[in-house]
Amino acid sequence: xxxxxxxxNSIRALRFTHGEMTQADLAERIGVTRQTIIAIEQGRxxxxxxxxxxxxRVFQVPLDDVFQYPDTQT
Numbered sequence: 716x717x718x719x720x721x722x723x724n725s726i727r728a729l730r731f732t733h734g735e736m737t738q739a740d741l742a743e744r745i746g747v748t749r750q751t752i753i754a755i756e757q758g759r760x761x762x763x764x765x766x767x768x769x770x771x772r773v774f775q776v777p778l779d780d781v782f783q784y785p786d787t788q789t
Contacts, residue, residue, distance in 0.1 A: 723783045726756045729774045745769040 730736040738752040745766060754760035755770075762770070771778045 721758060721785070722761055723758065723785070724755065725781055725783070726752070726770065729776070729781065733774055741770070741773060744773050 726741070730738070730741060738756070739749045742749045742752045746769075747766065751760065751762075751766075755762050755766075767778060767782060771781045774781065
């Protein structure tokens with residue numbers, strides 16, 4: 716049985732390229748807890764579409780620069 720594909724993200728890298736923003740800073744800017752940011756970064760939690768867009772807006776990048784869905788076609 717094939718392993719299910721998982722959405723990955725670049726939040727940690729984006730935080731460091733945007734002035735070393737902390738998880739707490741990002742959480743405060745989008746109105747969630749630091750624990751939520753940790754869970755999203757680690758791939759343990761998929762954010763709502765609204766939260767995903769808010770994260771992309773903070774970094775001023777397109778949504779697919781923040782979240783990636785692996786291409787399973789070969």
